[in-house]
Every structure is written in C-alpha cells, then in structure tokens.
Amino acid sequence: MHKKTMEDYVPNVSKASGPGVDFSYVGIDAILEQMRRKAMKQGFELNIMVVGQSGLGKSTLMNTLFKSKVSRKSVQATAQEKIPKTIEIKSISHDIEEKGVRMKLTVIDTPGFGDQINNENCWRPIMKFINDQYEAYLQEEININRKKRIPDSRVHCCIYFIPPTGHCLRPLDVEFMRRLSKVVNIVPVIAKADTLTLEERDFFKKKIREELRANGIDVYPQKEFDEDAEDRMINEKIREMIPFAVVGSDQEYQVNGRRLLGRKTKWGTIEVENIAHCEFAYLRDLLIRTHMQNIKDITSSIHYEMYRVRRLNENNTVVAHANGMPEHHLESEEKFDSSCAASRF
Amino acid sequence: MEILTNSHTPPHTCNNSGEGARAVPLAGHVGFDSMPDQLVNKSVNHGFCFNILCVGETGLGKSTLMDTLFNTKFEGEPTQHNQPGVTLKSNTYELQESNVRLKLTVVNTVGFGDQINKEDSYKSIVEFIDAQFEAYLQEELKIKRTLHSYHDTRIHACLYFIAPTGHSLKSLDLVTMKKLDSKVNIIPIVAKSDAISKSELAKFKIKITSELVSNGVQIYQFPTDDESVAEINSTMNSHLPFAVVGSTEEVKIGNKMVKARQYPWGTVQVENENHCDFVKLREMLIRVNMEDLREQTHTRHYELYRRCKLEEMGFKDTDPDSKPFSLQETYEAKRNEFMGELQKKEEEMRQMFVQRVKEKEAELKEAEKELHEKFDRLKKLHQDEKKKVEDKRKSLDDELNMFKQKKTAAELLQNQAQQAGGSTTLKRDKERKK
Numbered sequence: 001m002h003k004k005t006m007e008d009y010v011p012n013v014s015k016a017s018g019p020g021v022d023f024s025y026v027g028i029d030a031i032l033e034q035m036r037r038k039a040m041k042q043g044f045e046l047n048i049m050v051v052g053q054s055g056l057g058k059s060t061l062m063n064t065l066f067k068s069k070v071s072r073k074s075v076q077a078t079a080q081e082k083i084p085k086t087i088e089i090k091s092i093s094h095d096i097e098e099k100g101v102r103m104k105l106t107v108i109d110t111p112g113f114g115d116q117i118n119n120e121n122c123w124r125p126i127m128k129f130i131n132d133q134y135e136a137y138l139q140e141e142i143n144i145n146r147k148k149r150i151p152d153s154r155v156h157c158c159i160y161f162i163p164p165t166g167h168c169l170r171p172l173d174v175e176f177m178r179r180l181s182k183v184v185n186i187v188p189v190i191a192k193a194d195t196l197t198l199e200e201r202d203f204f205k206k207k208i209r210e211e212l213r214a215n216g217i218d219v220y221p222q223k224e225f226d227e228d229a230e231d232r233m234i235n236e237k238i239r240e241m242i243p244f245a246v247v248g249s250d251q252e253y254q255v256n257g258r259r260l261l262g263r264k265t266k267w268g269t270i271e272v273e274n275i276a277h278c279e280f281a282y283l284r285d286l287l288i289r290t291h292m293q294n295i296k297d298i299t300s301s302i303h304y305e306m307y308r309v310r311r312l313n314e315n316n317t318v319v320a321h322a323n324g325m326p327e328h329h330l331e332s333e334e335k336f337d338s339s340c341a342a343s344r345f
Numbered sequence: 346m347e348i349l350t351n352s353h354t355p356p357h358t359c360n361n362s363g364e365g366a367r368a369v370p371l372a373g374h375v376g377f378d379s380m381p382d383q384l385v386n387k388s389v390n391h392g393f394c395f396n397i398l399c400v401g402e403t404g405l406g407k408s409t410l411m412d413t414l415f416n417t418k419f420e421g422e423p424t425q426h427n428q429p430g431v432t433l434k435s436n437t438y439e440l441q442e443s444n445v446r447l448k449l450t451v452v453n454t455v456g457f458g459d460q461i462n463k464e465d466s467y468k469s470i471v472e473f474i475d476a477q478f479e480a481y482l483q484e485e486l487k488i489k490r491t492l493h494s495y496h497d498t499r500i501h502a503c504l505y506f507i508a509p510t511g512h513s514l515k516s517l518d519l520v521t522m523k524k525l526d527s528k529v530n531i532i533p534i535v536a537k538s539d540a541i542s543k544s545e546l547a548k549f550k551i552k553i554t555s556e557l558v559s560n561g562v563q564i565y566q567f568p569t570d571d572e573s574v575a576e577i578n579s580t581m582n583s584h585l586p587f588a589v590v591g592s593t594e595e596v597k598i599g600n601k602m603v604k605a606r607q608y609p610w611g612t613v614q615v616e617n618e619n620h621c622d623f624v625k626l627r628e629m630l631i632r633v634n635m636e637d638l639r640e641q642t643h644t645r646h647y648e649l650y651r652r653c654k655l656e657e658m659g660f661k662d663t664d665p666d667s668k669p670f671s672l673q674e675t676y677e678a679k680r681n682e683f684m685g686e687l688q689k690k691e692e693e694m695r696q697m698f699v700q701r702v703k704e705k706e707a708e709l710k711e712a713e714k715e716l717h718e719k720f721d722r723l724k725k726l727h728q729d730e731k732k733k734v735e736d737k738r739k740s741l742d743d744e745l746n747m748f749k750q751k752k753t754a755a756e757l758l759q760n761q762a763q764q765a766g767g768s769t770t771l772k773r774d775k776e777r778k779k
Contacts, residue, residue, distance in 0.1 A: 027632035028442040038640070293387055
C-alpha cells in the first residue's frame with residue numbers, strides 16, 4: 001500500500017529534474033494552478049445582448065454560437081410571433097458546462113427594436129436597461145454588508161445585427177451604435193450574409209467601417225484599450241475584419257461525409273463553420289475562445305467605472321452648486337472630508 | 346451626449362439566479378472551456394502580489410526564514426535589541442519564476458518583545474494592518490479609481506514566530522495573537538525548532554494548540570472544501586503550528602548540497618521532513634494556498650474592516666423605516682452636519698477673538714492713561730524745580746549785585762581815605778577802628 005506523501009499532491013513540482021531534486025524551486029508558479037482551481041469552482045458569468053430588427057436571425061445565431069437552444073424563442077412556449085408595440089427587454093439565463101467549466105450565460109433579447117414606423121428613441125429602453133444593470137452592481141458594491149461575490153448582471157457584450165442591404169449603414173444603425181458604444185462593448189455583425197456575394201460583402205464592410213470611423217463610433221475591440229504591442233497586433237487584424245458577416249443555423253446536414261451545421265438551398269449548402277463561406281467562426285472565436293475575459297474586463301474596469309464616476313459626481317454637483325463650491329475641489333475635498341469625519345470619531 | 350441615469354427607482358435587473366437559470370446541454374464544442382486559461386493569462390500579464398507579515402521577538406530567525414522560503418538573500422542586517430518601541434519595516438521584492446512575476450512584500454516587526462513594558466507592543470502592528478486596509482478602502486471609495494492597477498499592500502499572511510521554550514505560549518504571544526486574529530490570517534510557527542527534541546516538540550505543539558483554543562484565538566485553517574486539496578490541507582491543519590528551521594547555508598550531505606545547519610553533534614537539514622516542518626510550511630504557504638490566503642484577506646478580513654469603518658463613520662444600509670439609504674445621501678447629510686459644526690466653531694472662535702481684542706484694547710488704554718498722568722506729574726515737578734532754581738538764581742544774582750555794590754562802595758571809600766592823608770590814615774583808621 002503506497003503511503004501518500006507530499007509529492008503526490010503538489011502539481012507540476014520538481015519531478016522534472018533527474019536524481020537530485022531541484023532545491024532552488026520555490027513554487028511561486030503554483031499560484032496559476034490555484035487560480036485555475038478557484039475559477040473552475042466558482043464558474044463564470046457572461047451576459048450577451050442581441051439587438052436588431054426582427055427577422056435578422058438573432059435567435060438562430062445565439063443557438064449556433066452556443067450549440068444549444070439558448071434563445072428566447074426556444075424557451076418561450078408562445079406560438080404567436082407578434083411584433084411587440086414597444087421594445088421589450090427579455091433576458092433568459094442558462095447554466096452550461098463544458099469540460100468541467102461551468103458558465104452562467106444570460107441572453108438578453110430586444111424584440112421590437114427598429115420594428116415600429118417611428119423608431120425615434122428606440123435606444124432609450126436599451127440604454128436604460130444597461131444603466132440599470134450598472135446601477136444594481138453599484139448599489140451592491142457600496143452596501144456596508146455586501147455579498148462575497150457581487151452577482152454580475154452587467155451587459156458584457158452587445159451584438160448589433162446590421163441588415164444585409166449591401167449599401168451602407170442606415171441612420172437608425174448609426175444613431176444606435178453611436179450612443180451605445182459609449183456604455184457597452186458593441187460587436188456589429190452583418191446578418192444573413194448568405195445574401196451577399198463576396199465582392200458585395202467586402203464593399204459593404206468597407207463602407208460600414210468608413211461610416212463608423214466618420215461618426216466616431218468605437219466598436220469592440222476599441223483602439224484606445226489596447227494594452228501593449230502584442231494586443232494591438234491581434235486587435236488590428238480583428239478590426240480589419242469587422243463587421244463579421246455571419247450566417248446562423250442550428251440544423252445539421254451531410255456534407256462530404258461529415259455532419260455540419262449549415263443552410264441547405266437548391267444551389268448548394270452553406271457551411272456555417274467554414275471560413276470560406278462566412279465569418280461565423282471568427283465571431284465565435286473572438287467572443288468565446290479568445291476575448292471573452294477581455295470583454296468582461298473592459299466592461300468592468302472601463303464602462304462600469306465611467307458609469308460610477310458619472311453617478312457619484314452627479315450627486316456631488318447638486319450639492320456643490322448649493323454650497324457654492326467649484327467642482328474641481330470636490331474630489332480632494334471628499335477625501336479630506338471623509339478623513340475628517342473618520343478622525344472625528 | 347445623452348446618457349440616462351437613474352433616480353432612485355429600483356433598477357430592472359435580469360431575472361437570473363435562483364429562478365430561470367436552466368441547465369442546457371451542449372450539442373458540440375463551443376469553446377468556453379478556455380475561460381480559465383484566459384483568466385490565468387490575464388493574471389500572468391498583470392503579475393501577482395503577496396504580502397507577508399512576520400511577527401516575533403528579535404532573534405527568532407524571521408529574516409533567515411524568509412530568505413530560506415524564497416531562496417533569495419533579502420537585504421538587511423540583524424536588528425539591535427535596544428529599540429524603544431515596536432516599529433514595522435517593510436521591503437518589497439520582485440521575484441520571478443518561469444513566467445510568473447510576484448511582487449513580494451515582507452514586513453518585519455522590529456523590536457517586538459524587547460521592551461521592559463510590553464503592554465503596547467501589539468498596537469503598532471494593529472495600526473499597520475489597519476493602515477493598509479484603510480489605503481485600499483480609500484482607493485475603493487474614490488470617484489476616479491484605478492483598482493486593477495492598484496498595488497495591494499494588505500497583509501495576506503501573518504507568520505507568528507513562537508519562541509522555542511518548550512513549555513507554553515507567552516502571555517505577550519496570546520495577547521498579540523488575540524488582537525490580530527480578526528484582522529489577518531495567522532499561521533503560528535515554532536521558530537528555531539532545532540532547539541527542542543522531538544518528544545518535547547510534540548508536547549509543546551499540543552500545549553500551544555490547546556492554549557490557542559481555550560483563549561479563543563482564531564488561527565488560519567487551510568481550506569478543505571475543494572476536493573483536490575482537501576485531504577492534504579486537513580492533514581496539515583493537524584500539524585499546526587509548524588516547527589521550522591531556517592538556513593541559507595549549504596552543506597554537503599552524501600553527494601548533494603542541501604540547506605542545513607551544522608552542529609558538532611549533527612546536521613539539521615532544512616528540507617528534510619523528519620528534521621523539521623519547513624517543507625510543510627512552504628507547501629501550505631506558497632504552493633497550495635497562496636491564492637486562498639489572498640482571497641480570505643479580501644473577502645473576510647477586509648470586508649470586516651470596511652464594515653466597521655463605514656458604520657463608525659455613521660453610514661447605515663437602511664434607516665429605521667427600512668428605506669435603503671444611498672451612501673451618497675448619508676455622506677451628504679454627514680457632510681452638511683460637519684460643515685455646520687465647522688461654521689459654528691468658526692463663529693465661536695471669532696467671538697472669542699473679538700473678546701480678547703477688546704480686553705487687550707481696554708488694558709492698553711488704561712496703560713496709556715497712566716502714562717499720560719505720569720508724564721503730567723513729572724512735567725509739573727520739573728516746572729516746580731525749574732522755578733525754584735530760577736528763584737534761587739535770582740536771589741543769588743541779587744546777592745551778587747549787592748556784594749558788587751558793597752565792594753565798589755568799599756573801594757571808593759578806601760580810595761578817598763587814601764587820598765585824604767597817608768599817615769593820618771593809619772591814625773584815622775585806628776581811630777575809626779576804635
């Protein structure tokens with residue numbers, strides 16, 4: 001019976017070297033394994049919002065991305081598919097698991113967006129929803145008795161569906177993206193891209209990129225948040241491909257002896273995961289396999305912080321004007337006050 | 346730019362956790378199993394920080410143990426024994442192993458246990474720990490904050506060095522540990538344990554553990570909730586406090602160089618588990634539980650400090666009517682109150698100042714009056730004197746004049762007499778004289 005000793009438990013330890021154990025090894029890099037363990041135990045959260053007119057394939061794309069029935073339509077039993085009179089915000093959560101990694105995925109759908117005759121201010125309910133999530137997080141954060149892990153319902157990523165007109169962005173698209181790129185990470189995609197030929201697609205993408213630049217719209221990955229040269233290189237490549245032209249499907253077909261997700265038409269089968277056919281794979285890799293953590297980080301350390309600064313300042317300005325004090329004194333004064341108040345007790 | 350912000354209506358959140366989160370099976374490989382890797386990569390790029398506090402009397406081998414644990418010669422000479430009070434000295438080092446960068450901060454208590462009166466020894470330690478929490482709290486409460494690039498200086502682990510007496514804990518140890526157990530993760534260790542024999546050590550450990558328990562000191566327990574490390578952690582928990590020996594000198598044993606202390610009667614090998622618990626300490630502190638120590642510090646000790654501090658400052662989560670207060674509202678109320686008090690104080694001070702000025706003025710006026718009177722008096726005196734002198738002079742002049750007159754009269758007479766007759770003058774003079 002083999003008695004278990006230290007060496008059996010410690011991960012990647014000094015067993016590497018031969019007969020003499022390497023005594024100069026401290027074991028600091030074991031912290032990576034500890035972090036991984038902790039992350040696996042806690043699980044991850046991801047909140048994605050899909051925005052676009054009805055009929056652009058949002059639900060299908062979500063199902064394709066996560067290879068399961070996560071969209072609203074699959075969940076709700078309602079047979080009727082009436083376009084709602086006002087924009088509704090519907091969010092559904094799923095627990096998915098892959099190779100021991102658990103994730104709580106929340107898909108936020110916005111039926112009714114862009115579907116009315118008069119679409120003025122259709123971004124308002126969406127902005128309000130996003131700000132509400134920031135507000136909820138802020139409230140929990142400034143509580144005195146706060147939870148160990150603050151539940152994160154902030155929208156990490158907003159996928160915006162552009163209809164495949166082939167010409168340019170519509171005013172609604174520009175308006176929406178301009179406003180929302182300031183509060184959330186926007187990933188624009190060209191929906192139902194199988195209606196465009198490759199040349200039309202390239203032309204469309206170029207036009208869109210020009211228009212985004214002309215209007216000062218910063219979509220994910222934002223240029224200003226590139227951390228170092230390596231990041232910038234990777235992100236530049238992505239920026240040259242935006243917006244991704246995607247096709248979604250949750251049906252499998254037999255192609256060349258393999259079962260693949262695709263859309264079968266009379267003139268051929270479009271393979272969703274084939275990068276020669278559409279750019280779904282790039283979108284999936286960006287969102288899930290490589291940049292998921294980065295998306296969450298930008299949401300929490302930049303968008304949320306901006307919201308927090310705005311929110312905490314708006315209370316201050318009200319009082320400042322009442323007290324007749326100039327605003328730029330406020331931050332240092334706040335610190336001074338809090339330390340005075342502290343020393344008073 | 347139009348950004349909608351909230352007034353205090355309850356926000357509409359997702360209907361998640363609890364109800365509505367359904368478990369959904371996946372039909373293929375999605376790819377989010379790379380999430381832990383993404384997270385770890387981000388942390389590697391960012392670097393880690395770890396802060397250890399060594400509490401113990403001078404000469405117990407704290408610095409040597411740190412050197413041995415991290416395989417580096419940290420700078421510093423041994424401290425003297427004549428410190429007037431306990432001070433804390435902290436040094437930060439950047440270590441790197443494979444691709445992991447660690448910012449290690451080692452804080453030493455200088456002069457602990459050296460004073461004659463040790464009543465206040467623990468105070469500077471508690472203050473130091475609180476100061477680190479305070480710095481983090483300040484950063485967290487700032488409006489414009491940079492939390493993710495903030496250098497965390499909160500103490501993650503406190504190694505408490507117990508002197509190897511072999512009997513029991515000193516009362517200084519008990520008092521200090523009791524004060525620290527709610528603020529930091531305490532890992533007690535028996536220092537210089539090559540001074541105790543094996544049997545004495547076993548008894549010593551039992552005595553220490555029972556004293557800690559009976560005094561209600563909460564030392565750090567290695568976590569046993571994760572199955573992969575639960576077993577080893579619970580075994581280790583029973584070996585606390587670890588009996589360690591530190592050494593940076595290498596001695597040749599067999600055909601290898603090992604860290605050891607050489608005595609005439611034998612050699613104590615630091616990394617030999619039969620000789621001391623150094624390997625266990627290194628395992629637990631660094632290789633297995635470093636992340637948990639950091640997490641406990643943040644979620645338990647820091648939260649406790651934050652809660653107490655905010656409550657002390659007068660913030661509450663809900664008021665008596667259980668309407669949720671916003672931090673901002675309470676803060677504003679406090680601030681107004683404070684401003685009001687400040688103004689009142691200012692008024693008071695102004696009043697007092699005016700009062701004092703008036704008094705001083707009155708005093709000065711008095712003095713001035715007196716001075717004037719004196720001046721008048723003196724002047725009068727002076728005038729009187731002057732007059733007297735004048736009178737005297739006048740009378741003197743008169744006398745002088747009279748004298749002069751007499752003199753001239755006398756001279757005249759003399760001249761006349763002389764002219765009348767020389768010889769008879771004498772006679773006349775004689776007659777006259779009769």
